[in-house]
Amino acid sequence: MNETRTDIENRVFLISGGTSGVGKAIATGLARLGAKVVIISRSAERGQAALKDISEATGNNRGDWVAADLSLQSSIREVSDVYKRKYDQLHVLINACGAVYFKKELTAEGIDRMFAVNVHSHYLLTNQLLDILQESGPARVITVSGNPRFMKNPIINFDDIQMEHQYNTMRATSQSLFARTLFAFELAKRLEGTGVTSNAFYPGFVKSNLARNAPWYLRVAAPLMNASAKQKCEIGVYLASAKEIERANGVFFDDKKQIVPIHTKFEDGAGKKLWTLCEGLTNY
Template sequence: GPRQAVTRKQKSSFRLTLVQMSFYRNVVWFIKGMREYTRAGYESASKHFVAKDLDVSVVGLSFMITGANSGIGKETALAIAKKGGTVHLVCRNKERAEAAREEIARKSGNAEIYIHLLDLSETRKVWEFAEAFKKEYSSLNVLINNAGSMVNQRQLTSDGLEKNFATNALGVYVLTKCLIPLMERSRDPRVVTVSSGGMLVKKLDTADLQTERVVFDGTMVYAQNKRQQVVMTEVLAKAHPKIHFSAMHPGWVDTPAVATAMPQFHQLMQPRLRTPEQGADTVVWLALTHAATANASGLFFQDRRAVSAHLPLAWTHSSQQEVQDFMAQLETLAMSVRPSVSSVDT
């Protein structure tokens, strides 16, 4: 009767409020993006960069970069190689990885460039790779989590996990957690995670990590994964104070991945998109400079500045319980596909 009518009215009003909130966030994000995330935004921000920040040599330091054969990852690897660092390229495709290594070595004059073949969506293999890396190498100074996935139809990995989540969230978690002991024994250890401004429109959702309950939208899943990366960064920074953690937004960048995953956006925005080198700038700054580590660990950066991980008036903040629930689910999933000690050793 009347009580049911009130309940239906309340539910309808609540749904309308959620739609309005989502619309507000999307509009604010796009306006902010047109002002800050484009090439013009980078050129404006770069007027305030301190050039001497990057007057550093990193000879003797080692850097691991995932997704390093193209786009932001390759430009990051090239910049670090030019500074003398030892660079470990973690890539899925052998031919493209070898071409990238040859180009980076030629342009930098640095032969200390190594290839490791790994698909981050295959969580079991991420475990195996990280454990083998720790046995082979005595140090790792900087891990750069750059590889990403945005498939627009729901796909499952060989471990039975949704592919975007497995690559962007669980793969990043497993690789980072497994390498932390090695990094803690290394000099000036850092973890830099390449997130996205798209995460600003999403609140952490702990109830459906693998998008099983709603219509699959690859762009929104990707944005949710990128929010998850920022939350991970904040939690791991508190748990591991010896390492400097940071996440960053590279802006809207003209990369092969964007062209493939978001063809309409790429076609519409291409004249305004940043170059991969511009997109990599803050990654390099966070990985190399003393100025970066003068900031607290666990922050979110854009154009060499720590910025809020939330839009103004946005309802995207997570409760402590939600964060704990998310991290617990990550750990459970990670451990469920962890190889046995014997299989890792062989």
């Protein structure tokens, strides 16, 4: 891609999920362009290992990591404070962490783990960092989403978003992808005129560790799947750094840089409902 970049060497990029998969692919792509990347990791070992890989692949040693378990609100608040003590600017927040849980699990704070990691973490982390994003503007928030082919009818059951009654992995996964996409659109509305934008994207088929919580027969198949996946995420790097989309807000991009009008698929008022629901769950 030959697009014009923002002043990338002087911009700071914070990446959730930067130790693996989509987040790591974006962190590596940005580091290759000379960026300062900070990744969030729940373990020192994985954080340091990812930084080592990124530095070896790119020759960029400016990377840093900060610690958080993003399934926990208390940890999200803590990492946001740590980040603000360490850095006085944040230009791009990349919400790329995600997980699939094959049975119903609750966090120590009593929230469905799938919803906490895939949706609520993005809501809370972004809101905790909005002040520093606005101060650093023009700034961006980009949020990973799913394949637009599977988003033709993005129904979210707001009455049972944590699937208290009947947990189903496929349904919980797709619902959390719909909800995080809706989050990106609603955030965009709320950010209008602030100098911070919010967009969602489909990363393409990227090498992943998502099967780590899966039953053994799916874990066995994971290397086969990964063999045909790519290690780069060009669209993520593009959305985080290209000058020409500086004003894009509330837009969904597929992995070919095409805009897909997914926002029209959600029912009116759904974004507000999601926001209210997330606000109501913000207790710690």
